[in-house]
Amino acid sequence: ADGDDNNTVVSFVIHLNGQPDPCGTTRLVTQEQIDKWSSTAQNKYELETILTDEMVSVLNTETSSCHDEDLEEQTNNNNDDDDERSLYTFCDRGPELTPILLDHKQLIKTQHQTLPCRWYTREGLRITSGEQLQALLETAKNRSSSTSSCSNPQDASDCDTSTQAEGTATTEVHLYAVPAGRVFMFAPAYVGEIFQLDHLKLLPDVNKPIYLKVLSTNPRVFDILNVFTPEEADAVVQRALNETSPTHRIKRSTTGTTENAVFTKRTSENGFDTHGTVALALKQRIFELLGYDEYWDGHDDGLQVLRYNLTQAYIQHDDYLTDPGKKDTFDYESAKKGGNRYATVLLYMTDLPDGAGGETVFSEAWPNDVLPHHRTHLKTAIKELRKNGDTQLAGITEGSWEEEMVALCRTRLAIKPHAGRAVLFYSQHPNGEMDRNAKHGGCPVLNGTKWAANLWVWNTPRKGYKGAPIRDDVDPATLSDNGPKQLFATFVNTGKDPAMANAELYYESQKWGPLHPDKPLSANTYEGHRWNVRVGDEVVTSWVIGNEQKQQFVI
Numbered sequence: 001a002d003g004d005d006n007n008t009v010v011s012f013v014i015h016l017n018g019q020p021d022p023c024g025t026t027r028l029v030t031q032e033q034i035d036k037w038s039s040t041a042q043n044k045y046e047l048e049t050i051l052t053d054e055m056v057s058v059l060n061t062e063t064s065s066c067h068d069e070d071l072e073e074q075t076n077n078n079n080d081d082d083d084e085r086s087l088y089t090f091c092d093r094g095p096e097l098t099p100i101l102l103d104h105k106q107l108i109k110t111q112h113q114t115l116p117c118r119w120y121t122r123e124g125l126r127i128t129s130g131e132q133l134q135a136l137l138e139t140a141k142n143r144s145s146s147t148s149s150c151s152n153p154q155d156a157s158d159c160d161t162s163t164q165a166e167g168t169a170t171t172e173v174h175l176y177a178v179p180a181g182r183v184f185m186f187a188p189a190y191v192g193e194i195f196q197l198d199h200l201k202l203l204p205d206v207n208k209p210i211y212l213k214v215l216s217t218n219p220r221v222f223d224i225l226n227v228f229t230p231e232e233a234d235a236v237v238q239r240a241l242n243e244t245s246p247t248h249r250i251k252r253s254t255t256g257t258t259e260n261a262v263f264t265k266r267t268s269e270n271g272f273d274t275h276g277t278v279a280l281a282l283k284q285r286i287f288e289l290l291g292y293d294e295y296w297d298g299h300d301d302g303l304q305v306l307r308y309n310l311t312q313a314y315i316q317h318d319d320y321l322t323d324p325g326k327k328d329t330f331d332y333e334s335a336k337k338g339g340n341r342y343a344t345v346l347l348y349m350t351d352l353p354d355g356a357g358g359e360t361v362f363s364e365a366w367p368n369d370v371l372p373h374h375r376t377h378l379k380t381a382i383k384e385l386r387k388n389g390d391t392q393l394a395g396i397t398e399g400s401w402e403e404e405m406v407a408l409c410r411t412r413l414a415i416k417p418h419a420g421r422a423v424l425f426y427s428q429h430p431n432g433e434m435d436r437n438a439k440h441g442g443c444p445v446l447n448g449t450k451w452a453a454n455l456w457v458w459n460t461p462r463k464g465y466k467g468a469p470i471r472d473d474v475d476p477a478t479l480s481d482n483g484p485k486q487l488f489a490t491f492v493n494t495g496k497d498p499a500m501a502n503a504e505l506y507y508e509s510q511k512w513g514p515l516h517p518d519k520p521l522s523a524n525t526y527e528g529h530r531w532n533v534r535v536g537d538e539v540v541t542s543w544v545i546g547n548e549q550k551q552q553f554v555i
């Protein structure tokens, strides 16, 4: 049967976004049918709609449960209604539960007049063309003809099975359906499971395949291997150290309300790298890894560089943001049609000696290698710390939140930093609800310095960016627009520094004008834009615009 393409039949195994177990399997589909879908689709949106319609029509409905369970619970529909139980209800969860993503207008309605799913591989590759679909089939066929590929019997989802019937090989292709408006999420089944991300380019200087290894399934935490280089780590740290802009340079965290209100439960120093070449490359790589087929501006907070000196820490917290007082017009309700952080990628830049702390601890999760009845109570752990004394030696006082954190870090799921290590975790469930088990913190450093960087990724554009979701109860007329907000900056030369007498102001590399003592300059500008002060050929100061309406920068 091998080699005769038209004899090959395929069955698709459908998974709902983030679910390791399939929800159903399709009838056998011939190569001819698939050729037809592939050639009909002119672009990725057409292909996604074709796939949604075709999967609905070939799904074995008696044995499938590829519908939206949430929706069924909410509306309490009677289950006899076929429509309510179809994949269509999963792909289009209705306007109340569908965030509007940047490409929403390009989605093409299905034959059922609903929004289509996006289709992914288990490894997070979005299927965007007929060629890609064909390539997937080829890979699955090759795998099913060599039975030895199922080397890991635990990992059934990774090995496509083959059955021989009357000389025809059946190939199984796993497809992951992501509802309209939602983002792809990896579906971990067990600790230690591997996701080989073969569609990502190898880094030239590393030359090893990028892959994920599951550290925890609840919350969903993964190691990411071979995703960045020591050179990139150094470049990011160096750039953070050289940053002079008051908004972006590395400094103590603030609560965000006023610059002076230092956030006492986050003692590390942090700075944003929004424009560095390396930071940009890292961001794009991380987006690709997360399942985006293009980099979407506004879906992240920018790469944030973190430095923890001795005893410094970040108390356990959720990266998911809440706005109980509804102070923002932004809609944070990601379980409905709002946006929030859903994925965090942490990059560790330095090695720490053994026992030096600095782990990232998931306070609601337990280590994998400790049996439930051997888990240590927090109080017991604190007693042990005090007995052996190394915490106090590092300068952490008894009864402080830092001390309690050290105890947490020694009893809960804790990730030890080392240079080149990268970790991904999710703060949302696949349906957009906050994952309360994703609470985590940065453990106090007991020896040395920890350098790390994070990228917080959102399921919609974040506040202030084009396409950011706005709360329903906000009058749209009161919003100027929801694109990037125009801000006003004033640049002042006090004249105190004689070396600045002939300073000139530049927007990026474009000259704006002389910045002479007591002749301030003003400009309309945008968050993240960079303004440079030059004396002669040298950039002496560099400012990055923050998010406040009126900002002043002084030399």
Ligand SMILES: O=C(O)CCC(=O)C(=O)O
Residues within 6 Å of the ligand: 306, 314, 319, 344, 346, 358, 359, 360, 361, 440, 441, 442, 443, 452, 454
């Ligand atoms: O430094 C760490 O290990 C954790 C940092 C963190 O939680 C964050 O940046 O959101």
Ligand SMILES: [Fe+2]
Residues within 6 Å of the ligand: 317, 318, 319, 344, 440
């Ligand atoms: Fe965090």
